[in-house]
Amino acid sequence: MAERTLAATALPYPPPPQARLTPADRDLLLRLLATPTVGPLEAGGDTEPVRLWDAGRQLAAAARQFGMTVVRHAAAPDDVLAREGVPVSVRECAAVTPGFLDCQPSLLLRLGPGGLPRRDTVMFNVHLDTVGGWWPPSFDGTRFSGRGAIDAKGPAVALLAGIRAACAAEPALGSRIGVLVQAVAGEEGGAMGTFGTRPLVEQGHTGRLNVFCEPTGHRWLPRATAAMTACVQVHGDDAIDDRPEAGHNATVLLGHLAHHLATALPARARGAQVCVAGLHTGHQHNKVYGSGRLLLNIAYPDPSCGRAAEAALHESVAEGIAAFRAGARRRPALARTAEDAAAITSVRWLKRGLPALNGPMEDGSWAESLLEADCGLTRWPAHEPAFTCDALWMSGVPGTYTAVFGPGSLDANRAHADGEYADLAELDRYATEVARILVAFARRADPVDAAPEPTTS
Secondary structure: OEEEEEOOOOOOOOOOOOOOOOHHHHHHHHHHHOOOOEOHHHHOOOOOOOOHHHHHHHHHHHHHOOOOEEEEEEOOOHHHHHOOOOOHHHHHHHHHOOOOOOOOOEEEEEEOOOOOEHHHEEEEEEEOOEOOOOOOOEEOOOEEEOOOOOOOHHHHHHHHHHHHHHHHHOOOEOOOEEEEEEEEOOOOOOOOOOOOHHHHHHOOOOOOEEEEOOOOOOEEEOEEEEEEEEEEEEEOOOEEOOOHHHOOOHHHHHHHHHHHHHHHHHHHOOOOEEEEEEEEOOOOOOEEOOEEEEEEEEEEOOHHHHHHHHHHHHHHHHHHHHHHHHHHOOOHHHHHHHHHHHHHEEEEEEEOOOOOEEOOOOOOHHHHHHHHHHOOOEEOOOOOOOOEOHHHHHOOOOOOEEEEOOOOOOOOOOOOOOOOEEEHHHHHHHHHHHHHHHHHHHHHEEEEEOOOOOEOO
């Protein structure tokens, strides 16, 4: 049976045409930015309905205009939330939010006939949900402003513009070469793709080349960290401010542990990235709070590093408690807290055990040559740390190469912050880069005899 593989060197075809967002594309992006898609995990009690169904339909309508079809537009089944690796925060939110999954569908689009094998397919993944904080979108002729402009509704519209331009330049796209687009929910809010990307990947909706559209400054990144979240909890007795020695002072104990973990844990959790995050005990000034919690987020590049960081955290917490006891036991207001510190302190894991993408399982030189030599794209520097995104679910999928690649940057474009924006020029550039990737993939395909492979859908 004829299998299409990728040749070792680029073929002498002319480059694809430049891709640009059309006026219709710009209108689509403004409509998407005006469509609130903040999921329940990010809503924070906001009563604004989640309109991810509407956003998916708008994207699907635009894709149909140049020949893409809807394979699936649906919410994940309820049993996905019971699986290993689903964060505690997701399960807890789902338990108190009616229609938690039903209001967060994912969309799967396809260009080309069903049944094309993975080796002849490119998959793009982009998320339509956003973090909280919405304001009316705007476009001044050069810059889009609005929640999701760069993360990731702007890249989603540019992606479609790039696929459309590639189709016009290369007839093989949509015939012998297929394109899949996963437009998912459940990327933000700490969901980690557990009910969006994960089911689609496990159902086989992947390609030989898989591109996750996240802001990388137009550099392709073949890695993605995973993250785990620890909650250091203190459960003690409250006290009145006039008699602080009568209770446990969780604020002082957790404050001490926060400083200790911030200074001691990074050196022990080698290879991991430690973020000491929120600390909460209470809001009043006339009370000693005996209970509270401290949150830490730890990103790791591979499971072994994650397991080592987990052990290092427990060791560091125990060390911090011992240091607190030694320093506070002679302080009358803290003596009871020092005495009972070990008994009232515990660690609860809200998220752990997720995979991490640490490069391809097999030889990926064909993809690296395609991205660098054929497309002229720049690789993410090896010394710069990766970041966490849904690409982690491609870990261990055989016969695939995965890259995280998109316009803008999480910090410079104010993703997750007020004033998030995307410049038209960088979206146009991204559309052109998407077109180059697809045309290069199609033109490198070369039939040789080989055994058949599983199909992509």
